[in-house]
Amino acid sequence: MTLIDAREIAADPLSTARLGEAGLDYRVIDMADDLAAAAFARAGERGFLNPDPAPEAVAEIREAFAARRNIGVFDPASTGLKGVPVATVNSFVTPLTVPGGTLDMWAVSAVTVNGTHRRRGIARNLLEGELRSAVAAGAAIAGLTVTEATLYGRYGFGPAVPVSTFTVDARRAGWAAVPSPGRLETIEREQLAEALAELHERTRVARAGQIPGWNRRWRQLAGLAAADERGRNVRGVRYLDEDGVMQGVMAYTLEPLTGAFGADLVVRHVIGTTPEGMRAVWGFAVNHDLVRTVTAALRPADDPLPLLVADQRAVQNVVHDHGWLRILDVPAALTARTYRAPLDIVIAVTDPYGYASGSWRLRIGQDGTAAVAEDAGVPDVEMGVAALSTLYLGGVRATALRVAGLLRTASKEAAVEIDDAFRSITAPALTIWY
Template structure:
C-alpha cells in the first residue's frame, strides 16, 4: 500500500552524531556485496545466540535482507569483512487494523548489540534512530516482535498484540468438533511454501494486528530453506467442496525418546474459513502416534479449546508478542475503526515528542474517527504513548491498564474509551519478524 521504500531513507543524523562522539560509525549497510552481507548476517546470528550460519543459510537470508534497510554500527576503520557490533533492519509493511483497514507500519527486526559493547547507548541510538527515520518518512506506526519484554517501553512501544501458546494432551482432549466438508492433502515443500503465502495473505486481512509474511519466512516453515531441522518439516492443505485452497498447515514431529510416541509442533496453521481451521485442527489432534501438540502464536479467540471433548486437555499460556509504537497520532487513530461512539480528550506524554499533547478524539455512530489538537482545557484521560500504543490494535483493554495505573480518568471516561477501542475479532500476529 505504501509507495515509500525504507531503503531510500538515510541514516538518522542524530544517532549518527551521538555514536560518533563515542568513536563509533552508524550507517546504512549496502548488502549487495557478499562479504558485507555475510558479516552482517553473522553479527545478527551472534546477537541472537544462534549457530554460525553456513554458506547456504547466508545465501538464503540474503534474499530477505536485500529487501530491507539494514543498519550497522562499526568500530572505526572496519573492513567489509568486519562484523558490525550492532545491527537492525526495517521495512514498511501494511498492518491490518480494527474495522478491516490498513496502515503503513515501520517494521523493525534484527536488533542486536554485541555483548562486548553493552551499556554504551548503542541500543538507544538504534531504536530511536529507527523511530526518527520512520517519522521522517511519514510512517505513522512502528512495530516489532521482541526477545526481551523489558526494553522497549522506554522508547514508547507498547505490548499490543497478545497471543496464546496452546499445549494439547491429545489422548485426554480428544475431538468434539465437526467434520467439515472438503478434503485434506499432503503437499511437497515448494507447494507448501507457495500455499502458505497465498492463504496467509488472504487471511491476514481479516484479523487486526497481522502483517504480510515474505517468501523467506514461508520457505523456512516449509523446509525449503536450508535450516537445521528442514527434514522434519511437513505440510497439508485444505481444499473446500469446490476444490479451492482455504487453509494450510506446516508442522514438525519429534519422537519422545525411545517410545515411538511423538510430539507435533505447529509452525503455522493459517485458515481463511472456519471450515478450513476446523479441518486442520482435526487433522492435528487425531494424528496417529502423536500424544502432544504445541502451537504458539495463536489468537486469544482460537476455537480449539471448544473443538475438543475435554477442554482440560488444552493448556493455554497467554504472552506478549506484537509491540506497536504510534508516531503520528492523528493518522494512526483515524485509520482504524471503532466499536462504539466516543468523544474524549486525551493527554499524551511522549518522551521523544512525536505524539505529546492534548488530542480530542471523536468517533461517530459508524465507527469513523476524527482527531484534532485540544487547547486550553482539561483532559478526560491521561496516559503515555506506550499505553496508547498497547491499546491501539484493540487487543488490550483500557479497563485493565486503568486498573494497573497506566492511565487515569474517571470511570465513565475509561468505560467509554474501553468500549470504543475493543476489536472484533481478537487481534493476533502469527509470525515473528
C-alpha cells in the first residue's frame, strides 16, 4: 500500500486567508531550516508545558517531525520571542488498524496555541484547515489523541478508543494466574527501545485502533530521549518463551516512597504478544518486592490484569477516552473494515462541515464485508458524524449511544443489531500518544 504523503498538501488556503485577515501568518514550516525547526520545536514543547528543548532535544524532534507536515502560526506584530510561532499543528498519514484490515488515517498532532493568543480563532482554523487538507489528500478518516476531551467534538471527532488506567494495590492484590513457562530477564535501555518497537509492530495489526510507532516514541518510553532528565530511572524487562522468542516487554520506573522504604512501580509501556507473555510481565510488576502500587495507563479495555490477581478489589480501573476519530468519507470508511454479523440498515448522518452528510444504506453480508450506497428512503437511525466515528471501531456500544440520545430515531432492536455487526473480537486499543 502506498500511503498519502501529508507533506505534499499545501497549507490550507481558507485558514491562510482567515488568519491573514486577523494579522497572523499561517504557513508550512521548512524543517530543513535550522532556525525554523528549532523555533517550531520550542513552541510545541511550551504548548505542552515542557521546558524549552536543548539542542540535542531539538535534533530529536526535528528528526521525528521530518516525515510530517508542520504548520506554524506567527504574529508579525510580536516583538517578544522572535521567529517562534504562537500556535502549531502537524499531520501525517498512517495506517490505522481496523477490524479486518487497515485504513489510511490523517493523523493530527502537536496542536498548541500560546496563552497570549487565545480566543482569536486560531484553534478553529488549525483544526478546520486539517480537515480540509485531509479531504484534499483523499483520506477517509482523521484521528488524534487529546489532552483536553471537550475541544474536538465540535469538529466531528468522536471518542472511538476508550482505554483503562490501572492502579493496583500490590501489597493486597496477590497473584492467581497460571505460571508462564520460559523466563524473564532484565535488559538495557537500548535493548528496551528495540524490544518495544519490535513487539508493537508485531501486535498492532491484531487490534483495531493501533497505529505504527516511530523511533523517537520508543526512545522516549525507554528513557533515552535527550529531554528526559529522569531517563536513567527507566528499567526494562522482557519475557522469552520456551523457544527463546521474545513475547513480552515492560518499561517501568520505581518511584521511591516518602517516609518509608519501598516504591511505587509506574509502567511506561507494556506489551504481551501471547497470553503467557502478558501474564509473565504483569506478574513481574505485581509481585515485585517492596512495591506498594503498580500503575499503568493506556491499557485496552479488555486487559486481563484484574483477572490475574487474587483480590480483584485491589485493582482500580479508570476508563477514559484516548483515541478520537473523524470520518470524512462514509462509504470508504465503512467498507474498509469487516463486521461480525449481517446488517441492512439506512443511516442518516449529519455533519456540520458536510463531508460525511447523507443518507447511507449499509449492507453487510454473511462474509462480513460491506457495501455502502446513498439511499433516499426513510432512515432507520439518525446520528451525527461524531457518533458514527465513535461507533466505527466497535469499542463503544450503539445501545449506550442510543440511551445518551446520540442515535436518534433508532429502536432498541436497531441499536442491538448495529452492536452485533460492529463489535470487534478484541477491544480497540491505542497504547501510544501521537
